Amino acid sequence: MPQVTPEYLAQRRASILDAAAHCFAAKGFHATSMPDICSQAGMSAGGVYRYFASKEELIEELADTVMVPVLHVLRAALDANPVPQPAEVIDLIHDTLLVDSPPLPSAALMLQVWCEVVRNPRVHESQRRYMSELLDVLSGFTRRWAQLDDASARAAASALVAMSMGTFLMQNVLEADLKKTSTRKLIEALNPIVRSG
Structure with missing residues (x-):
């Protein structure tokens, strides 16, 4: 044999x-x-x-592999010169998540992983671990975009994650059969509101 x-x-x-x-x-x-x-x-x-x-x-194994390629791609992008801007970083995250190869063939699977966090303690723990790593990497971007202390850089990174998840849902679910609104336009639309606050 x-x-x-x-x-x-x-x-x-x-x-x-x-x-x-x-x-x-x-x-x-x-x-x-x-x-x-x-x-x-x-x-x-x-x-x-x-x-x-x-x-x-x-x-659980699929969920535990979701963020690995994203973290790898973002770490490489952080060393780029010039560094990618916020909309480009969000699009980079989405593009990496949606690569049509194992183990992530669609947006539907990614959304299910996020939902599984609520009911499965092991998935919850793995996603929390990866979220901490993601915030570390994104804090590197926010520090390169602006002169921020560590706490402010991490808070800005959290906002970037929220934008990423929201635009992912909008572009790949709500606008799945439509022309997708660009990430840059979505961020630019917020600028007057943020400034007025």
Whole structure:
């Protein structure tokens, strides 16, 4: 019998995660069954369960991978000269989240991960951890845009996250079948209101 390599095992896990991501994006976390995932992966139930003990474990692993590419891309962008501006950073986050490759094939899956934070303590903890890392990175941007102390830079980074999540929802859900409003226009529309405050 040929030896099973770690690379082969990692490839099989990635293939199952990809199948699960596509099923979850189409039907939602809780309407998707393990047989759905097995069918999408082209594997028997025994084959899938060899790698993942439950659907919950698949959900948790997918959720735990969401922010990894975003953090990687943002850290690289922070070293750019000139540094990307706020609208560009938000678009960079969105573009990275929506790359059509495992494990994130759609905006629908991303929104489900955010919803899962409310009911699943492990997903909540992983997203909190990544949010702290995200705020650290975004604070680097806000300090490069303006002369801010650490507390102000982190507060501005939190505002940037709020803008990112709001524009993600608007552009990819509410405007999914329409011409999307650009992130730059949305931010510029707020300028008179912010100044008047």
